[in-house]
Amino acid sequence: MTRYQSTVGSRFPLIDSMEKTSGQGIYIEDMKFPGMLYARLVRSTETYAQVEEVDFSAAQEVEGYVDSLAPGEPGTGNTFGVLPISEDETPLPAPNALYSGAIVAAVACESEVGAREAALRVQMRTKKLPAVLRPKDALKETDQPIHSNTIGGTNLHKAVDQEFGDVDGAFEQADVVTGGEYVFDGINHGFTEPIGCIAVPEPNGRMSLYSATQVPHYLHRALAKVLEMPMHRIRVYKPLVGGGFGGKSDPFPHEMVAALLARKTGRPVKLIFDRDEVFLNNHGRHPTEYKIRVAADREGRLLGLDAHSRIDGGAWGSFGVVTTYYNGVLSQGPYRLPSFRYSGRRVYTNKPASGAMRGHGAVNARYALETALDEMAEKLQVDPFDLRAQNALPANTTTLNHLRITSTGFLECLERVRERSGWNEKFRKMPYGRGIGLGCGFYISGSALPIHRTRTPQSTVHIKIDVDGGVTIHSLAADIGQGSDTMLAQCVAEAMGVRIDRCRVLAKDTDTAPIDLGSYSSRVTFMAGNAALRAGEAIFRKLQRACARLTGKSAEGFVKGADETYLHLDDPGVVVPYMDALREALADNGALIAKGAYIAPKLGGAFKGSGAGLSPSYSYQAFVAEVEVDPETGFTRVDKIWAAHDCGKALNRLAVEGQLEGSVHMGMGQALTEQMVYLNNGQLRNASFLDYKIPSPVDTPEIEAIVVESNDPEGPLGAKECGEGALAPIIPAIGNAIYDAVGVRLHEVPMTPERVLKALEQKRKAEEKARAHS
Amino acid sequence: MRIPDLALHRPGSLDEAFEATAAHPDHDLLGGGTDLLCNYKWRLNVRPHVISLRHLPELQGEAAGPLAAGRTLHELEHCPVLAQLCPELSRAAAQIATPLIRRTATLGGNLHLDTRCWHFNQTAEWRLAHDSCLKAEADQCRVQPVPGDVCVATYSGDLAPVLMAYGAEAVLVGPDGERRVPLSEYYALDGIRRFAERKPGELMLRLDLPQDAGDWTVRYQKLRLRETFDFPEGGVAVGVRWADQPGGEIAEARVASTAYDSVPRVHPDLAERLVGRQIQEDVAEELGASLREEVRPMKNTSMSPAYRKKMARVLAKRALLACLPSS
Structure with missing residues (x-):
């Protein structure tokens, strides 16, 4: 048989x-309903301002104009947000428009062209408010904080302070301490399909919302709150979605606006963003300042980690409370740490909101940690692989902050990527300008809470x-x-x-x-x-x-x-x-x-914030990048990437490799080219795919995806995550490879040619100065 | 994104084209549309009449010649005649934008590429929040706000410097007939006016290369963050004619740059200094250092002016060294 x-x-x-x-697939843009109107959003031209009046009279002259939605109308001031602990978003300003490009009002017309014309004609009267753009300014006391839930009369949104073990003692007895300060620009998800939705008021009085969303259930809840309707009177429908990466994982103001306009007009309302509006909606990776110190003894045993982050949340809370925690707690693996201290501060500023993005909260911290470990290996004169293997978290253990570790394929990731990349023949052995670097990672396989x-x-x-x-x-x-x-x-x-x-x-x-x-x-x-x-x-x-x-x-x-x-x-x-x-x-x-x-098993300790980072299982990564750096221009060309990832069990190997390759490509963008750039007035300067530089296929090297299987005892058929953890390690792998190639450490990410060249010039000057003194 | 309402005219002959341009003075000429229509979607200087050049036999097809203005960049990239006559032009064409765009974009369109600037290439809503700029709705430049200011938006075409290094002439045609202008004199240093030499109603028919073009070695170097898609942040073309043996003494030279100004331009003094010399590292360094002194990039593209200036040295040096037969 x-x-x-x-x-x-x-x-x-x-x-x-x-x-x-x-x-043939149906995306939101493909959908139409009888009598459907087209909505267009009117956006703030001020960095931070109280909206006093919105004047639609010129817009009403446009052929096909039907209706509008303005601040103060029913529902437009109802708060919502993905996290119940910081529901600080409103469909329209109530009464403040929080950033240049924030939604202020909306118009609905019979045609899309008409809606565009009408929206441009809307006038608004505003009172300017003192804008806060830099995170350090957001920590100062102010009479007009961006939200009412801030801490200590400042624009501080969330503070996290955690300490486990004897951190000060660890640094006192350490033989080697490494670390530094790092700055990360904000980045956007760059998904293919722009955000959009259609709100349909049903004849029976229900409201249907068709939306390109990652979180139909949270959207369902938020709509019920904003529309003040019971959940059973609302239906959320998700058509095919053209990428999300965390950028469609909040309920958004435009979804509320479409629903409110649909209710007001009694007609279906379609609202699709242009690309620049996707950037203005953002909810991408937080701009981050990160300080880190790592202590070890002379045998290479890690003794302690001391980290501090300041993250720029922009205008809204979004997932920011979680991000603040993740910037620390997800540094608890894949290494065994006897002591750990972390403080995180998330601030509000008058810029597009930051939120969750692939590798949420773990990415920037990972660059800092893996860079510090590379420095540590050099100081100890041990191979970076050996240092990491020596300190690997064992299976079936618990970290200091009560993360339950079950399966781990970390050591196998290290072994296989070392062998496949030819590391032993290349590391510190290639000619000037060519380099190889290692970066590792650790990520949740679902938030347990x-x-x-x-x-x-x-x-x-x-x-x-x-x-x-x-x-x-x-x-x-x-x-x-x-x-x-x-x-x-x-x-x-x-x-x-x-x-x-x-x-x-x-x-x-x-x-x-x-x-x-x-x-x-x-x-x-x-x-x-x-x-x-x-x-x-x-x-x-x-x-x-x-x-x-x-x-x-x-x-x-x-x-x-x-x-x-x-x-x-x-x-x-x-x-x-x-x-x-x-x-x-x-x-x-x-x-x-x-x-x-x-339902995830009950996990975690009894301390404040113990829920953050808990997961029924974790994924592990070890990545190697080989690069070529042009010392005259600062350009880094990535020649090849070897990416070993422990996904528990590859259910569909093709799908797993696709996720690994996609993560590597996306991480490479953050490593080298992608950044959201703001003018001094808080306007986003590069809200297009020409100016926001996602690596093209030509810039993307061969990626060897190495699937490691630890067969998780609780995962479905042994599987764990493979969609996010694989983003973070590539950034330090490239940074460490640049160091191997030309001897400079980059403290700003992305590591653009200008920044690499600047670091090389500083190194040259420092060497000249040292020679002059000797 | 939607293109605003406009009237599209499709003349089938030069005479019809002249009629259309005369009848609708407020017009734009349309080649491939990969530049103009993107600007229109952002409501940048939209004109009510657009006159397409796609149906003029004089601008495309075999008979119009290898450097007819209506040829697509894809055709330039793969043309066997050009591969013999001016191979660096084909290589430069292959570096423009993306394969899809090159199927549509034209030689004429690339030479007439609108100038670009942070403060200009933005959506209508963005410009409203920014009080716009001199080149769009406002009366002041946001890059260099000085009284009576001139637009300093950056010209970002790749083909112009290469054609200048080959010594190309533009052949223009108008109701009064044809005339020729050296491409190096075609542009005006003003990001809005842009052209010194185009009279109303005139069209660019084609480019002509001098008889001795085949004797020239031209090399182009382009600075950009990504190896496709991006406009140049700096570009330098160097052309040399050997006195005797390739790689030996230089009899004549041309140096041209792009993306450093609101026009592509030649640098005759720098070229002159190469004459009578052999290409060596120090000669190349000297050329680079001199060009670096000459360019004045503005703070209006994605890379910083300081970096682009530094890179002018590297681009010029590498372009000259690449002229050596061994490279």
Whole structure:
């Protein structure tokens, strides 16, 4: 008898790849509704100002003008936000417009062209307020803080102070201390599909919102709050989403504005951003100032880590409280630390909000730590690989801040990337201008604590199967291009022993899907995947019982066979095809339904902030970059990247490699070219894909993705995250490679040619000065 | 992004084109549209009439010649005639924008590329918040606000300096017939006016290279952050004609730069100093240092003026060294 051939570990395209590549996939821009209006937002021309009056009279002259929404109208001042602890956003200014480009009002017209013209004609009367643009100024006392929830009469939004173990003692007894101060520019997600939504007031009085979002459930909650409607009167629908990376993981003001305009006009309202508006909405990686010190003894044992971050939150809270914690707590791995101190400060400024972005909170801190370790290895005269391996967190342990460590493939990541990159033959051995560097990482596989205090599972998956034999999977896990629909189908197919193409995933509609918290914190495979497996297993048990009824054999003796059959362990001659088992299961019963759910185990300590960084499991990385630096221009060319990542188990190897390559490419952008640049008046200068420099395919080197599998005991089929952790290590790997190539450490990221050249010039001057003195 | 309403004219002959330009003085000429229409989407100096040059047989097709103004950059990149006549032009064309854009963008369009500036190439809403700039809706330059100021937006075409190094002439045609202007005299140092030599209604037909173009070795160096997509932040073309053997004494030289001013320009004094010398490291260094002194980049592109100035030295040096046969 032939058993079921598992698809785990094989390579296959995502289940929605054909509809996307053929152009048949439906994105928000493709959708239309009868009588639909087009909305356009009017944005603030002031850096910080109280909006006193908005005048639509000139806009009303435009042909096809229908209506407007202005500050002060019902609902426009209701607060919302992704975190219940800092719900500080409002659909429209109440009454202050917080940054240049902030939404002030909206118009709705019969045509898009008309809406654009009308919006440009809107006049506003404002009273200027003293703007705060630099984080250090935001820490000063002020009469007019940007929000009412700030700390100590300043614009400080969140302060985190944590200390574990004897940090001062560790630094006193240390033989070697390294570290420094680093500055990181803010960066934007750069997803392909601009943000957009359509609000549809239904004839029965309900409100439907179609939106390109990563978090339908949080959007559902926020809409209910702002519209002051019960959740069951609201429906959120997510069409195909063209990338998110954290940039669609908040409920946003424009979604509220569209819904309010739809309610006001009684007509569907479509609102799609231009690219510059995506940048103005931002919620990207925080501009960060980071100070770090690392202590070790002369044998290379790490003794302590002392870190401080100041992060620029911009105008809103967003995920910022979490970001403030993550900048510290996610530095607790992949190394064993006997002592740890971290202080983090997040401030509000009059700029587009910062928020969550791929590798949330762990990326900038990681650059600082991995750079300090590279310096440490040099001072101790040990190989950077050996230093890291010596200090690796072991499996099945707990960190100082109570992160529970289960599976780890970190050492294997180190070994494989060292071997594949030819490290031993290259490190400190290549000619001037060529270099190789190592960067490692550690990331959560889903935040164990839900954002809202609730006993509802974090992921629930429903399955329905009827006489056609197709397996319909309902979930609210948001596929944003990362492949979560494919993952759900695969988990259910594995549990049931059927082909993946028998499964269809409806993960888009709050009316039909059970709650899933959405696509953020690298949680979907671990949490929704486990829920899907459990739902699939429940169906399998029903089918086992049906097989038993058909054959008179014991139900639990049936196992999955080849070609969608069930075999009996005691009697190899007994084979029940899936469709026969299904028909028996449906008889006298109707459609098969089943549910699976996932709740993270209770984790963590009893101290304040103990929830931050808790995850049912963690991913690990070791990356090597080989670069060529032109000492005359400062240009860094990345020749090759080797990226080893422990994803627990590769469910679909093609999808895992795609995520690793994508993460590396995105991290390379932050490392070398991407930065959000502001003028002195707070205006974002480079809000376009010509001026915001994402590396092109020509600039992207060969990336060798090395999949390491530690088989997580709690992950679905052994899997952990692979979508975010792989971004952070590439930045220090490139920085450390630049040091190997030309001997300079970059304290500003991105490491642009100008900055590399400046560092080289400073080094040359310092050497000349030293020679003059000797 | 939507292009505002406008009237598109598609003349099929030069006479129709002259009629259209005369009938609609407030017009823009449209080549590939990869520059102009992007600006229109941002409502930058939108004109009510756009006259397309895509249907004029004199500007495209085999008969119009290898350097007809309507040829696409893709055609320049892959043209076997140009590969013989002026290979560096094909190589420079291959470095412009992206493969998709090069399928549409034209030689004429690249030479007439609008000047660029932070304060200008922004959305209408952005400019409202910024009180705009001299080149758009306002009466003051935001880069160098001085009374009676001239626009200092940066010219960012790659082909002009290379053509200048080959000694190209622009062939213009108007209702009164054809005339020729050396490309190096075609532009005016003003980011708004831009052209010294174009009369109303005149079109650029093609570029002509001098008889001895094949005797010249030209090399172009381009500064930009990414190896595709980006406009130059600095560009230098160096051309030499050998007195005797390739790599030996220089009989004649030309040096041209782009992205350092509101026009592409030649540097005759620097070229003159190369005559009679052989290309060596110190000669190249000297050229670089001199060019660095001559360029005055403005704070209006993505890289800093200080860095772009420093790189003028490197670009010029490398361009000259690349003229050596061994390189």
